[in-house]
Amino acid sequence: MTTVPALTERRSPWVVFTSSSDPWLASETAALVQRNGLVLRLDGREMRDPASVFRTFARELSFLGCFGHNWDALVDCLHDWHGPGHGDQDLAILIEHADDLLTSDFLGLFVSVLAQAAWNSNLRLDADGEPHEGRQRFAQHFLFLLDRTAPVAFTEKAARGRDVAVALSDGRLLVTLTDVDWPGGDPASAPWTAGPLSFADEEIRSGMTLTAIKSFRDQLGCSIHEGLDIVRSRSAFLRGEGAGN
Missing domain, CATH: 3.30.370.10 (Barstar-like)
Structure with a gap:
């Protein structure tokens, strides 16, 4: 849409x-x-x-x-x-x-x-x-x-x-x-x-990048490259969150 x-x-x-x-x-x-x-x-x-x-x-x-x-x-x-x-x-x-x-x-x-x-x-x-x-x-x-x-x-x-x-x-x-x-x-x-776009966090933390990309594509209707960009951004956020704990 x-x-x-x-x-x-x-x-x-x-x-x-x-x-x-x-x-x-x-x-x-x-x-x-x-x-x-x-x-x-x-x-x-x-x-x-x-x-x-x-x-x-x-x-x-x-x-x-x-x-x-x-x-x-x-x-x-x-x-x-x-x-x-x-x-x-x-x-x-x-x-x-x-x-x-x-x-x-x-x-x-x-x-x-x-x-x-x-x-x-x-x-x-x-x-x-x-x-x-x-x-x-x-x-x-x-x-x-x-x-x-x-x-x-x-x-x-x-x-x-x-x-x-x-x-x-x-x-x-x-x-x-x-x-x-x-x-x-x-x-x-x-x-x-x-x-927040947290629905693929488990896959990102587990290194299941392709599965995470698919989740973002299904949710946002984005392209593979766009999904990869979002995964990278979310991954950086999760790493920072972990470092702060």
Whole structure:
């Protein structure tokens, strides 16, 4: 099943990893601007740790001085943004040159936070899952643009984020939220696979690489090479987890 993200629609995927040369990117951002939406560009090379993530977002999106420089505050400021020129316009935030974020230890949390902010902006639901009166919905999506790294390489790390589910489609990595705490989102079923991607851990630990690859192919619908990339990433995580015990 193919899932095509849309920056002009209030639906998931909330976060997309794709190549900076993806023709879909040019088409969707042009359509968004044509509809009076905003496209903001941040430099992923500046985001070396959580503190620099907060500084970059605060500076480029002109957060108010009360911004708390933590993950919860980032969610709040993104879905209740009052930056220059913003009047409930649809918004796409592009994190360019994002390749080096693959080595960060906060990527899963970062992705989950962005997805939570987008869920809030797009759906505006109250605690009962009903539309929130008096709050305008607007499309908000986040894109990680990669210059030299295949999006699939980010799959395992992104899927570690809280309540995150992932899908691979047309060479892109797509992210949504699936938990019951996020009504109106997506079910943890095809094409989505809820993280963390631990279902092949036993095979990976036992050195059964081909079996592990098959598990990822069955779950994610990925190619053999993509499955191998995910196995390698998961294997590195499991080795680190073991070293920490």
